[in-house]
Amino acid sequence: MKTHRIAIEGDGLPGSTNVLLDGRDIGRGLTGLTLTLAHDRVPHVELDLVVVDATRVGSVEAEVVLGSGVADTLVALGWTPPAEESEPDTTGR
Numbered sequence: 208m209k210t211h212r213i214a215i216e217g218d219g220l221p222g223s224t225n226v227l228l229d230g231r232d233i234g235r236g237l238t239g240l241t242l243t244l245a246h247d248r249v250p251h252v253e254l255d256l257v258v259v260d261a262t263r264v265g266s267v268e269a270e271v272v273l274g275s276g277v278a279d280t281l282v283a284l285g286w287t288p289p290a291e292e293s294e295p296d297t298t299g300r
């Protein structure tokens with residue numbers, strides 16, 4: 208199991224908390240976290256990510272984007288974002 212270094216910094220005021228994952232601030236991409244400690248294992252941190260509820264609304268063409276906080280958090284966890292398209296699709300498909 209790969210481990211990551213996590214640090215929580217702040218002065219307790221709203222908007223002042225930084226959550227650093229391997230030195231990268233991922234706080235904007237979180238709604239919370241749960242830290243579990245036990246004497247016989249590595250600490251376990253469960254991150255609650257900011258997500259958008261996407262329900263079926265029919266068939267539409269749409270641009271799908273992740274907020275910068277969510278994307279930063281996923282990248283810090285090892286996700287590789289897809290390559291950007293060099294030119295927009297104008298075929299209507």
